Amino acid sequence: MTVAPTPPPDVTLDMRGTHCPAPLLGAKRIVDDLQPGQVLLLYSDCPGTPDDLFAWSRHTDNHVMRSERQPDGSHAYYIQRGRSHHPIPNAVLDLTGVVCPGPIVEAKKLLGSMAPGETLKLVSNCPGIGADIAEWVKATGFALLVTEEIGPGKFEFYLRKP
Incomplete structure (x- = not known):
């Protein structure tokens, strides 16, 4: 089985040092402004972030593509914007x-x-x-x-x- 490579991030958000739900809220604000298919790279060291992100992604059309443990103990999450379910407002x-x-x-x-x-x-x-x-x-x-x-x-x- 071949795993498709993760696309490079379009935006990076470093939320290390913040507590939940701040990483999720920050990610949501950024992802909401991305175009479908674009990727956010989120850095977080909050232990609740994985649960928050994966629960959120199940209720939205966004996708946590990959997470990687970083040398400093934090995690990097690659989040791809799903197809837009909201119109883009003027x-x-x-x-x-x-x-x-x-x-x-x-x-x-x-x-x-x-x-x-x-x-x-x-x-x-x-x-x-x-x-x-x-x-x-x-x-x-x-x-x-x-x-x-x-x-x-x-x-x-x-x-x-x-």
Whole structure:
């Protein structure tokens, strides 16, 4: 059996000296910005990182290709971005902490200035935002492409202008 060589990393992130979940959170932030197929090389000496990374990769389309023990006792993890399950937004509106109906009001303003077919990523932790967004898109004709809870009560919404 021949093992395919690991592609060279496109980005390197050194998280040695940080505690979990920091290595996973750092890796997620970087991998989310990579194109499908690109590789992140993550260095971590936190003993919980392997469990975190492999659990995360099972729930995403990303792949931990290889891990290597380093001479200093840390590990190097080669993480490949999977196929994109989220559209690439043309604009990002992070309204974490803004009370409702603020996120929808601001999203409407920004979407109004965008071209047809463009996508907005709206981030909000406003209680009830999920139901509010669902009703709002029905009433306005905007398309809700993806909804993802990225933390307790914090959501990302991908909205496309018709």
